[in-house]
Amino acid sequence: MKISLIMTNWNGRELLRDTLPLLIDAASADKENSYEILLIDDSSTDDSVKFVKETFPQIKIHVTPSNLGFIEASNYGVSKANAPYVMLLNSDMKLGMDTVPNLAKHIKEDGVFAVTPAVFDWKNNFQYGNRGGDFKFGHFSQYEKPINNTKTATMFACGGAFLFKKDIYEALGGFDNEIFYPYYYEEIDISYRALKRGYKIIYEKEAKVWHKIRGSISKDKHFDNIRIISARNNYLFTWKNITDKDKLISMFLFIPLFLIRDLFMLRTRFWKAFFQALKFLPKTLKKRKEEKKHFKLSDKEIFEKINE
Numbered sequence: 059m060k061i062s063l064i065m066t067n068w069n070g071r072e073l074l075r076d077t078l079p080l081l082i083d084a085a086s087a088d089k090e091n092s093y094e095i096l097l098i099d100d101s102s103t104d105d106s107v108k109f110v111k112e113t114f115p116q117i118k119i120h121v122t123p124s125n126l127g128f129i130e131a132s133n134y135g136v137s138k139a140n141a142p143y144v145m146l147l148n149s150d151m152k153l154g155m156d157t158v159p160n161l162a163k164h165i166k167e168d169g170v171f172a173v174t175p176a177v178f179d180w181k182n183n184f185q186y187g188n189r190g191g192d193f194k195f196g197h198f199s200q201y202e203k204p205i206n207n208t209k210t211a212t213m214f215a216c217g218g219a220f221l222f223k224k225d226i227y228e229a230l231g232g233f234d235n236e237i238f239y240p241y242y243y244e245e246i247d248i249s250y251r252a253l254k255r256g257y258k259i260i261y262e263k264e265a266k267v268w269h270k271i272r273g274s275i276s277k278d279k280h281f282d283n284i285r286i287i288s289a290r291n292n293y294l295f296t297w298k299n300i301t302d303k304d305k306l307i308s309m310f311l312f313i314p315l316f317l318i319r320d321l322f323m324l325r326t327r328f329w330k331a332f333f334q335a336l337k338f339l340p341k342t343l344k345k346r347k348e349e350k351k352h353f354k355l356s357d358k359e360i361f362e363k364i365n366e
Contacts, residue, residue: 059090061141062094066132070104070106071102090162096135097110099119100128101125120134142224147218151267173220176261197309212364215259290335
């Protein structure tokens with residue numbers, strides 16, 4: 059099986075020093091699959107490219123024409139991949155020697171879009187992996203599901219380290235950079251759209267990655283309030299993808315109530331997020347209309363399948 063390993067980078071030279079050797083070693087150790095390793099440099103201003111060229115000459119480097127941001131840089135990377143199976147990696151993500159083989163053993167199955175690993179921090183504390191989803195009081199939320207076996211259906215694939223079929227990714231239009239720029243919810247969005255089209259996403263707990271939490275996002279000095287971005291994109295995800303009538307009624311009822319509650323409690327996060335999201339509403343509704351043409355499953359069916 060041919061696999062493209064794609065690591066995106068922006069001013070992450072020191073992270074690459076830690077993560078690239080592990081990536082190269084993991085690819086070299088796997089005798090069942092063949093690999094190409096690509097670094098997608100998002101027009102860094104440090105010496106990341108020079109460092110990689112000199113230290114890891116076996117890695118193919120593509121520099122974006124301008125600073126695109128993580129989401130579009132990832133799409134750019136997928137367009138450069140030559141293999142039918144692709145794994146996207148953040149520059150702050152470490153691979154184990156058997157991470158990719160454990161993911162790859164499921165990816166060829168019919169109807170599978172992606173396979174996602176268990177995510178730990180760099181101190182080896184478990185973070186997440188097998189996600190369930192819920193929709194209550196007008197809001198979408200996630201939770202970590204208990205599991206009794208290694209392979210199970212999950213709500214979304216980890217955006218910083220998941221293996222997927224390139225052709226399905228491209229059919230889905232890739233990560234939605236127009237709505238979810240600069241980051242957060244892009245992987246939840248593409249995963250949910252894949253689920254509603256009838257594809258499956260598998261969680262494999264024996265595949266493990268180690269993530270330096272916000273190791274790459276924290277470098278972005280233009281957005282110092284990532285909690286607002288996350289809340290804004292939660293609204294946008296809901297407006298774009300939730301289509302069941304009962305959930306829409308719940309959304310129209312409870313979002314105003316929660317905003318009024320926050321007003322009296324002098325909380326500003328969701329007010330700021332809501333008004334930021336409104337700027338994207340026309341584009342979001344246009345995308346929603348287009349996506350509905352491809353949906354095969356209702357929201358209720360998705361939640362029942364994932365949460366069983």
